[in-house]
Amino acid sequence: MAGRKISPNLALDQLVAQRIAAGESIVHLGFGESRLPVFAPLRRALTEGADRNAYGPVVGDPDTRDAVAGYFSRRRLPTEADQVIIAPGSKPLLMALQLVVGGDTLVAAPSWVTYAPQARLAGKTVLGVPIPESCGGVPDPAALRETVRAARVLGHDPRILVLTSPDNPTGTHAPDELVRELCAIAEEEDLLIVSDEIYRDILHTPGTDLLSPAEIAPRRTVVLTGLSKNLALGGWRIGAARFPTGGWGERIRADVASVASEIWSTLAGPMQSVARYAFAEPPEIRERLTADAALHGAVAGAVHRIMVDAGATCRPPTGAFYVYPDFAPLREPLAEQGITDGASLQHHLLEELGVAVLSGHHFGDRPEALRFRAATSMLYGDTPEQQRQTQTAADPLAVPHVADALVRIEQALAKLPR
C-alpha cells in the first residue's frame, strides 16, 4: 500500500500555489475550484450555526435533510428527508457507496480524478468506458454494453455505473436521449447508477433542462450533490446524497450511514446550518446561482474559443467551468518538440508557457491523447475583491484582470508549434 499519491487535482493546486507564492507568474487553470468569494448570507448562516457543537444524527439533522429534500423535489425528483444523507462533501459519500455496494465500477473515461482511486481503495476493479462525441461525463452506450460484457467474460462483476452531468473534465452535459439510453442499459445489466450532479446548477444557457437518471431509473439511482461548485464553497465541505425509495435504496442508505458513523460521524453542526439555509434556496440564493452560472458560461466560452483558435478540437462547454481541448490536430508539430502525450503537453504548458492545466490521463483518458482540462473558474481573481468585481461585472470578459489572463492564455497557446 506504499507509494500512494495525493489526488492529482489537489496536488497540482498545492504545487502551483507554492510556485506563485514564490514569485512565479503562472496562469492557474489546474484546479477545479470556483474562485469566488463567500456569499454574505452563507457566512451569516455559518455564524448562526456556531452553537451547534453536539454531534447530532449521523445522517444530518432532520431540518437540514428536509431542506435538501426540497432542493431535489424542486428538480423533478420528489424526495423525503429520510432519503437524504448529509456529509462533509460529496466525496466521502461517494467513497462510502464504493465501500457498501459490491462488485466493480464503471466510469466514463475521462471522468473526475477521484472516482477510480476511491473504487480501488474499496478493492474494486475500475472499468473505464470512452465518452461519446456529444458530451463527457457519461460512457458511450455502445462502448458501455461492450465493456460490461467483456468484463464479465474476464470474471469481473460490474455493478456500479458512475455518471456525471454536467461533467468534469469536459464541461458538458448529457442530452436527454443519451441519459435514457444509459438508464435502459443499467436496467438490463442490473447496475446501480451513481449520478454525480454536483454541477447541476451550473448550466450556461438559462432555462436548459437537465434530465437526471433518477427520473428514468428511480429505484437504481443514487444522486450526489453539494455546495462546493454552485456556491463556491469547496473549502467548506458540504455534500449530500439522495437515495432511492424501495428496499434496495433503503438498504444502501442504511449501509452508507453505517460507514459514515465509522469514518466521519457527521457533517459539522455549523455547516449543517449553512446547508439548511442554502438548500432551501431563498430568492437571493436562486439569484446567486443564476448569475454565477452565466459568469461560468461566459469565461468557459472565452477559453474554449482560445483553444479552438490555437488549433485544438474541443466540445463547446455547456455546464460547469471546464474546457477539455484535444490537440490531436497538432500532433506532428508537437511531436517535433518532444510533446507526445498528455503528460508532456501538461509539462510543456506549465514549464515553458506558464499555464497550469491537468492532463487528461489523470482523468483516466488515454495517456497518449493530447488532451487536458482547463478549469476556467480559476480566472476570476486572486483576491476576494477581484473575484467580487468579476462576479458583479456586466461583462466579466471586460474586467481587466480577467481580460489580461485570457490574453496571457492566448499568447501562450499561440506559441505551440503549428
Added chain:
Amino acid sequence: MAGRKISPNLALDQLVAQRIAAGESIVHLGFGESRLPVFAPLRRALTEGADRNAYGPVVGDPDTRDAVAGYFSRRRLPTEADQVIIAPGSKPLLMALQLVVGGDTLVAAPSWVTYAPQARLAGKTVLGVPIPESCGGVPDPAALRETVRAARVLGHDPRILVLTSPDNPTGTHAPDELVRELCAIAEEEDLLIVSDEIYRDILHTPGTDLLSPAEIAPRRTVVLTGLSKNLALGGWRIGAARFPTGGWGERIRADVASVASEIWSTLAGPMQSVARYAFAEPPEIRERLTADAALHGAVAGAVHRIMVDAGATCRPPTGAFYVYPDFAPLREPLAEQGITDGASLQHHLLEELGVAVLSGHHFGDRPEALRFRAATSMLYGDTPEQQRQTQTAADPLAVPHVADALVRIEQALAKLPR
C-alpha cells in the same frame, strides 16, 4: 456487505434523544459527548475563518499545522508542522491509518467502539486483548505478548497496536511503567503504535503527568488528538495526527495524506481557523481546559461512588468523563431477574430504570460481563444555560439539575436486586 449498523454509541444517542423528545424521562449516560456550550472565543475564531472557502492543502494550512505542532511540542513531543495532518475529526485519520498500514490490528478489550469496525472495514482482523486491573485503554502486557504470538501461529499478522490514554470506556489513564512495557513489546514485535490521546487534556488531578508512547517509541508511534473532547466541540469535527520523523513515519504520513485526498479532501477552512486558535492555547484556552478537567473529574467521581454504592466494582476514574462499573458482584440476584449479560443489563437500566448506558460488549468486552460505560459528561445540563451554570459553579455537584440527576441515578441503581 449488507446489514451494517450505525456505530452503537451514535445510534444509542439518536434513540435516546428521540425518546426524550417524545416526552420520556431518561437520564442519558449513553453517549461520549462533552455536553458543554461552545466557548465564546472558539465561536469568534469560526466567524473569523468564514472567508476561507478555498480547498487549500489536503493536510491543512501551514499556520494551522504549526499551531498543532506547538500543542504537541508543549507536551514533551517536539513536533514540526510537516509531521502533522489536520482532518474533520480524528476518526477519519484513524480510518486512513487502518487503510494504509498493512497487517492486522490489536485493540484493548474494552476500547472505543470505532477502532474494531474501522479495522474490519479496511479488511483487517481485529485482535482484542484484555485490559489490566490497573487501568483501561491499553492491553495487559502479558496478554498482549500471548495474543501476538497466538495470532501469528494462526496466520494473522498483527502490525498495529491501538492505545488510548486516558481512555474510553473506563475513564482511566495508563501509568508510566505500563506505557514503557507496552512500547518495549511494540519494539520487539515490530508494531506501529496508534496512540489516541484525544482525552489527554482531561486528567482529573491537576499536575498529573501523562507519558505518551511517542516519548518512548518515537519512530513507531502516531499520535491522534482533536478538539471534540477537551473543548466540547464534538459536532465541529476537528482532529489532528502527529506522525513520526524518519522514513517509516514519513511514508505513513504521505499515504494518509493520499487517502485523505481521496476521501475527505481537507478540513473545512473555517474549522482550520478554529484549530489554529485553539491548538495555539492562549491563556483563556488553558484556563478553560483546566477548569473543565476539574468539572469532569468531580462529576465522574460522584457517579463512580454511586456505582460502587450500588454494589459494583469500578476503577476510580482519573481522566476523560466515563466510569465503567462491573456488576459481577450482583451476578446471582441479577440473573434471577433474567439479567445475565451486558446487553440485558443495558436493556434493564434503560427500560425499567430510565438510565441510558452502553453495554461493555459494544466496546469489545466479553458479552457475558455485567459491565457498561456511563458517560458522565452528559449530566451537565440539557440547555446551554444549564451547561454554563454547571461549568461555572464552584461545586458542580451542588448545581440543582446535576444534583437531581445524580439522585435519579442513585435511586435507579438502588432498585437493582442485591
